[in-house]
Amino acid sequence: MKRWVSLLLLLVMTPIQAQAEDDPELPVRHHPVEVIIPGNMQLPDEMKPDDRGRIICSTCHGIDNIEKKPRDELNKKDPDFLHGGPYRDLTKFCFRCHDDAEFQRKNIHIQRLKSGKTDKTTCQYCHEEQPDPNNRNARDDLKLRLPPGRICLGCHLKTPHLNAMLHQQEPDDTMRDYLHQTQDEQGVRMPLDESGKITCITCHTPHQKGVIPADQPGGRQVAESRVEDGVVYSQSKWAPIYATDKEQRLAEFSQEQGRPFALEYKRLAKEVLLRLPAKDGTLCQACHRFKD
Numbered sequence: 001m002k003r004w005v006s007l008l009l010l011l012v013m014t015p016i017q018a019q020a021e022d023d024p025e026l027p028v029r030h031h032p033v034e035v036i037i038p039g040n041m042q043l044p045d046e047m048k049p050d051d052r053g054r055i056i057c058s059t060c061h062g063i064d065n066i067e068k069k070p071r072d073e074l075n076k077k078d079p080d081f082l083h084g085g086p087y088r089d090l091t092k093f094c095f096r097c098h099d100d101a102e103f104q105r106k107n108i109h110i111q112r113l114k115s116g117k118t119d120k121t122t123c124q125y126c127h128e129e130q131p132d133p134n135n136r137n138a139r140d141d142l143k144l145r146l147p148p149g150r151i152c153l154g155c156h157l158k159t160p161h162l163n164a165m166l167h168q169q170e171p172d173d174t175m176r177d178y179l180h181q182t183q184d185e186q187g188v189r190m191p192l193d194e195s196g197k198i199t200c201i202t203c204h205t206p207h208q209k210g211v212i213p214a215d216q217p218g219g220r221q222v223a224e225s226r227v228e229d230g231v232v233y234s235q236s237k238w239a240p241i242y243a244t245d246k247e248q249r250l251a252e253f254s255q256e257q258g259r260p261f262a263l264e265y266k267r268l269a270k271e272v273l274l275r276l277p278a279k280d281g282t283l284c285q286a287c288h289r290f291k292d
């Protein structure tokens with residue numbers, strides 16, 4: 001399991017850990033068993049409770065007598081290991097019973113308290129210790145829990161959107177020059193990963209606006225919508241499309257490349273957690289130059 005997922009599970013499951021530890025047959029951090037299904041919880045048909053309305057091993061596991069099987073004979077990738085499996089994203093399995101609204105993942109990009117102060121606990125998902133945003137030397141030792149190229153994965157897929165995978169490569173010399181030029185001109189930071197490849201944080205900032213002072217390159221970012229609301233796409237596809245000059249050029253670029261842009265699938269209305277605006281093409285032009 002990816003580290004972040006297990007950390008999340010660990011967090012949500014803390015209250016029940018002690019119970020699981022008492023039972024030598026169950027792995028630590030395992031889901032509670034023999035608990036009564038609350039009236040408002042709907043179980044899928046193939047997930048049957050026992051005759052007292054409790055969840056038991058076979059409610060979740062499709063392997064006969066899993067409780068008697070030696071641990072090393074179990075294959076977690078077996079489609080029957082969990083009913084309806086295997087699950088690439090385990091939370092999908094959880095949501096088959098739990099309501100995803102009340103079970104939502106913690107949005108760790110909400111980093112500022114109502115008072116305006118930063119919420120230190122969110123920093124520690126990614127940094128071992130909270131770096132001091134006002135100390136420019138803090139950059140030298142950010143104490144990241146995972147290398148930059150991997151720190152977003154686990155919570156986010158490798159392919160959160162079209163183009164993200166495609167971009168996980170090393171820019172060539174020309175592009176690298178553009179990128180340096182942009183960073184100087186725009187006063188923005190667009191770091192590559194530990195092996196010189198483009199990664200999530202090249203385009204995105206993980207920090208809520210205001211955490212890193214705006215006059216620092218790392219603090220330059222777009223925040224048209226609130227982190228709580230996320231990226232907003234315009235709803236109506238048949239709304240009159242106004243083509244600004246730049247948008248037209250983006251479209252041309254896409255045609256030139258023979259591939260559609262993510263931006264054209266869903267029209268971006270409000271952007272957030274991005275280092276430069278994408279909807280007018282500024283972000284893309286950090287590396288791609290359009291023919292005039």
Ligand code: HEC
Pocket residue numbers: 001025026027030031032033034055056057058059060061066067068071074076082090093
């Ligand atoms: C609510 C659903 C649920 C119930 C009920 C349940 N399990 Fe599990 N079990 C899981 C999940 C989820 C995992 C983790 C799968 C993963 O990590 O991919 C798991 C993992 C396991 C593993 C493998 C642990 C490992 O990492 O090697 C064993 C063994 C296991 N369960 C045994 C049992 C037994 C025995 C029972 C009945 C006493 C039981 N489970 C009841 C959901 C359940």
Ligand code: HEC
Pocket residue numbers: 009012013015016031032035036037038041043047055059060090091093094095096097098
């Ligand atoms: C078969 C249905 C089912 C599935 C699948 C399932 N759960 Fe549960 N879960 C329950 C039931 C029933 C309870 C006990 C009643 C309650 O607390 O709502 C429970 C309780 C919990 C609790 C304890 C809440 C508390 O207050 O102690 C946590 C945490 C939890 N589940 C997490 C998960 C996670 C994470 C997954 C996916 C790996 C998962 N559940 C999958 C049925 C399920």
Ligand code: HEC
Pocket residue numbers: 108109111118119120122123124125126127130131132133134138139142144148151189191201206207211212216217218219
């Ligand atoms: C989702 C993961 C994540 C979270 C949560 C997070 N950070 Fe970061 N932080 C990073 C990464 C990755 C970098 C490196 C980015 C770079 O190289 O510019 C970084 C860089 C920084 C920097 C250096 C920025 C610069 O441009 O010099 C500071 C300061 C910082 N973080 C402070 C914080 C504080 C304070 C919090 C909590 C409020 C926090 N971070 C929460 C991932 C995170």
Ligand code: HEC
Pocket residue numbers: 004105106107108109125151152153155156200201204205206227229230231232272273
């Ligand atoms: C601990 C889990 C976690 C980690 C680690 C994490 N995120 Fe997120 N992120 C979330 C959650 C939760 C949301 C809220 C929306 C959702 O549920 O997908 C979110 C939202 C976002 C959004 C806005 C999407 C929207 O419309 O709401 C972006 C962009 C984003 N994350 C980028 C990143 C990047 C880049 C990193 C790595 C530096 C990262 N995240 C690391 C959990 C995480």
Ligand code: HEC
Pocket residue numbers: 152153156157158159160161164167198199200201202203204230231268270271272273274278283
């Ligand atoms: C080339 C630039 C670029 C790279 C690389 C990139 N993104 Fe994005 N991402 C965008 C743009 C542009 C958007 C849409 C506008 C916005 O976020 O405000 C976006 C949107 C998102 C969203 C919100 C999606 C939605 O529909 O709500 C998430 C989450 C996200 N990115 C995560 C990631 C993660 C994780 C990675 C690394 C695996 C990554 N991005 C790599 C440019 C990029």
Ligand code: HEC
Pocket residue numbers: 163166167169170171172175179190198202203254257259260261262263278283284285286287288
């Ligand atoms: C940090 C640099 C960087 C940024 C920012 C960036 N790209 Fe890219 N892009 C690359 C690299 C590197 C490649 C792969 C090499 C190539 O195809 O030239 C690439 C490839 C592409 C391709 C595929 C081209 C092909 O021929 O396969 C498209 C389409 C694309 N980018 C669109 C965008 C869009 C849209 C944006 C803005 C949201 C964007 N890029 C932002 C660096 C970047």
